[in-house]
Amino acid sequence: MISAKPVKISSNLIRFFSTNKEKILIVFHSRSGNTKKIAQEIQNKFKKEFETDLEEIKTEKRYSKLGIIFAAGKDAMTKKLTNIAPPQKDVSQYSTVVVGTPIWAWTITPAVRTYLESQKKKFKKTAFFCTFGSSGDQGTFQEMKKILNLDPISTLPITRKELRNKSYEQKMEKFIEKIKLNLEKK
Numbered sequence: 001m002i003s004a005k006p007v008k009i010s011s012n013l014i015r016f017f018s019t020n021k022e023k024i025l026i027v028f029h030s031r032s033g034n035t036k037k038i039a040q041e042i043q044n045k046f047k048k049e050f051e052t053d054l055e056e057i058k059t060e061k062r063y064s065k066l067g068i069i070f071a072a073g074k075d076a077m078t079k080k081l082t083n084i085a086p087p088q089k090d091v092s093q094y095s096t097v098v099v100g101t102p103i104w105a106w107t108i109t110p111a112v113r114t115y116l117e118s119q120k121k122k123f124k125k126t127a128f129f130c131t132f133g134s135s136g137d138q139g140t141f142q143e144m145k146k147i148l149n150l151d152p153i154s155t156l157p158i159t160r161k162e163l164r165n166k167s168y169e170q171k172m173e174k175f176i177e178k179i180k181l182n183l184e185k186k
């Protein structure tokens with residue numbers, strides 16, 4: 001008699017067959033942790049259905065306490081580029097790249113600008129999010145759109161107040177939903 005041996009199926013194999021093949025990359029820069037926190041939450045929301053990766057844009061430039069008030073804002077405002085560590089993930093491998101930035105002087109940070117300028121040719125679809133005090137979100141998203149020459153599928157601006165009282169949950173769900181619908185449309 002032939003005895004049936006239990007077949008071992010690796011969890012990776014199960015993931016391969018059960019998850020959507022679309023890959024999502026979430027890229028962000030964060031100096032004090034707010035944008036990083038949101039990036040991680042976004043990744044968690046996609047993780048069950050899609051293969052997702054997280055890329056933190058790392059910059060060598062460190063501002064002093066005074067520098068962060070004056071020089072950092074000036075660098076952002078004058079559209080300065082900066083040195084960033086070489087990206088670990090290849091943008092061209094992802095169907096959608098979600099980009100997150102803190103707002104500095106009503107615009108993207110020099111690190112995000114440098115990343116977008118250097119990677120823009122590899123982008124297929126995109127969505128944007130930002131964290132900020134209270135102003136500059138629309139101009140910031142416009143700037144990202146201009147650099148990439150792409151309309152974002154969706155945008156998510158999160159203010160300091162919304163971060164503090166965690167009232168961004170519904171907004172985030174809508175943001176995620178729009179991206180998922182776009183991916184499923186294909």
Ligand SMILES: Cc1cc2nc3c(=O)[nH]c(=O)nc-3n(C[C@H](O)[C@H](O)[C@H](O)COP(=O)(O)O)c2cc1C
Binds near residue numbers: 030102133134160
């Ligand atoms: C140099 C600098 C400039 C800033 N400029 C603005 C601004 O123009 N508008 C605004 O609403 N918040 C501004 N902020 C606040 C940040 O956008 C906000 O604290 C953000 O959540 C920080 O993100 P992070 O913790 O990921 O670095 C500025 C902060 C810094 C350090």
